[in-house]
Amino acid sequence: MMEFEAVIGLEIHVELNCATKLFCDCPNNPGDDPNVNTCPVCLWYPGAAPRLSQAALDKAALLCLGLNAEIQSKSAFDQKVYYYPDLPKGYQLSQAHLPLSRGGWIDITDEDGSVKRLRIHHIHMEEDVAKLVHEMEGRNPISLVDFNRAGAPLVEIVTEPDFRTPHHAMEFLKALRTQVRYVGSSECSMENGTMRADANISIRPKGTSQMNTKVEVKNMNSVRHVGDAIAYEITRQSAAVQAGEPVVLHTRLWDPDKKVTLPMRQKFEGPCVPDPSVPPIELSPDEIEALSKRLPEMPATRAERFVNQHGLSAEESTYLSSDPEVAGYFEELLREGVQPRAALHWLTTQLLPAVRQRRQELSQTPVTPARLAALLSMLAKDEINANAARDVLSSMFDSNDAPAEIVKAKGLAQVSDASALEAMIDQVLAAQAAAVADFKNGQSKAAGFLIGQIMQASGGKANPKVIRDMLTRKLSSVSA
Numbered sequence: 001m002m003e004f005e006a007v008i009g010l011e012i013h014v015e016l017n018c019a020t021k022l023f024c025d026c027p028n029n030p031g032d033d034p035n036v037n038t039c040p041v042c043l044w045y046p047g048a049a050p051r052l053s054q055a056a057l058d059k060a061a062l063l064c065l066g067l068n069a070e071i072q073s074k075s076a077f078d079q080k081v082y083y084y085p086d087l088p089k090g091y092q093l094s095q096a097h098l099p100l101s102r103g104g105w106i107d108i109t110d111e112d113g114s115v116k117r118l119r120i121h122h123i124h125m126e127e128d129v130a131k132l133v134h135e136m137e138g139r140n141p142i143s144l145v146d147f148n149r150a151g152a153p154l155v156e157i158v159t160e161p162d163f164r165t166p167h168h169a170m171e172f173l174k175a176l177r178t179q180v181r182y183v184g185s186s187e188c189s190m191e192n193g194t195m196r197a198d199a200n201i202s203i204r205p206k207g208t209s210q211m212n213t214k215v216e217v218k219n220m221n222s223v224r225h226v227g228d229a230i231a232y233e234i235t236r237q238s239a240a241v242q243a244g245e246p247v248v249l250h251t252r253l254w255d256p257d258k259k260v261t262l263p264m265r266q267k268f269e270g271p272c273v274p275d276p277s278v279p280p281i282e283l284s285p286d287e288i289e290a291l292s293k294r295l296p297e298m299p300a301t302r303a304e305r306f307v308n309q310h311g312l313s314a315e316e317s318t319y320l321s322s323d324p325e326v327a328g329y330f331e332e333l334l335r336e337g338v339q340p341r342a343a344l345h346w347l348t349t350q351l352l353p354a355v356r357q358r359r360q361e362l363s364q365t366p367v368t369p370a371r372l373a374a375l376l377s378m379l380a381k382d383e384i385n386a387n388a389a390r391d392v393l394s395s396m397f398d399s400n401d402a403p404a405e406i407v408k409a410k411g412l413a414q415v416s417d418a419s420a421l422e423a424m425i426d427q428v429l430a431a432q433a434a435a436v437a438d439f440k441n442g443q444s445k446a447a448g449f450l451i452g453q454i455m456q457a458s459g460g461k462a463n464p465k466v467i468r469d470m471l472t473r474k475l476s477s478v479s480a
Contacts, residue, residue, distance in 0.1 A: 069104030
């Protein structure tokens with residue numbers, strides 16, 4: 001049986017987080033009530049004159065630079081002609097012939113642990129189309145049009161066909177999302193529709209370089225769905241070719257419930273002609289250089305710095321740097337005086353899970369870096385123990401009180417006074433003679449049991465370090 005390999009390329013639409021649309025001053029809020037954010041430009045009334053948004057151009061250019069692409073000195077808009085109810089003009093303004101940038105790349109980690117570079121062919125700007133809403137009126141299906149989204153600013157990222165596996169596509173989308181979030185051009189949420197990916201998939205005999213008929217797959221609203229759809233389509237096409245059936249150029253939809261791709265329509269490319277209403281974009285070398293200087297420290301550089309400056313592992317640094325909010329919060333903790341390892345531990349194992357459980361954003365949580373740092377300072381000074389710190393952290397989501405005030409109100413201050421603890425230890429040793437005997441007979445686990453009993457007797461307030469030291473001395477004398 002012939003062995004096949006896949007040839008995959010992605011087309012990714014990213015909605016820019018601009019306040020207004022691409023060619024008019026209407027608010028860029030597609031989720032508002034239907035048809036409230038419209039004007040003669042985005043509805044294309046006679047005489048309407050589009051004006052390119054400078055903010056959209058800047059965000060698009062920064063996105064290109066963040067993906068290692070080369071900004072072109074001249075780019076221009078074209079009329080991508082087709083007729084559909086979601087397109088009021090009868091064409092879409094897009095950069096088909098002279099895109100904003102060419103080239104670019106993203107490095108991913110392949111399944112075997114090696115680094116694989118996946119190239120970008122070009123990135124262009126375009127306007128979004130309106131949204132079709134399909135409903136039932138009685139027993140009759142109807143389709144309504146919401147023009148709020150018409151004219152929203154987009155960029156389309158077109159990759160080279162460098163992908164061979166679903167893993168490549170999924171890792172590329174994750175890395176792209178991180179890069180774009182870092183430059184601040186978009187939230188890149190597939191679940192919320194601010195990033196949409198289509199996959200072009202073909203197969204060929206393994207070891208050959210021929211390009212075969214491709215099939216485009218749409219309607220994938222998560223990174224996992226992209227991987228599942230590509231995997232299914234590779235299997236479907238391979239089975240068809242093995243059975244002697246031709247692969248036909250067309251578009252398919254991913255059905256996430258049935259986990260299959262379904263035929264949608266024949267692939268159609270309408271005419272695309274230069275648009276006379278929007279002047280060409282011309283960027284001088286100085287302007288491009290000025291945009292480059294606005295780029296923040298990117299994730300790979302930040303991760304390397306975390307390794308060198310703070311002694312974190314490469315894996316820990318990559319995890320922290322994969323989200324700009326998480327990385328920023330970590331660095332705020334360090335500026336507040338928290339040690340790197342403590343900051344890493346409490347941020348990743350305690351705070352982030354609690355934030356997700358409450359369906360909050362890290363930037364909106366009441367547990368600010370300054371408040372968490374104050375809590376961790378009390379822990380470092382042995383004023384509270386780790387159990388108490390976790391209890392206080394939970395309370396900080398519902399209270400604006402300082403951590404010290406919460407500790408006082410809950411009576412969670414740690415007991416470190418030797419005289420107060422000694423009586424407690426003596427009481428437990430007297431009550432647990434069997435455990436003491438076990439320890440004398442060489443069963444070291446008995447010490448852990450006794451520490452637990454002392455902690456219980458103290459209501460969880462005893463300092464475990466002090467208890468351990470005092471108990472070790474007492475048990476040693478008993479053993480002797």
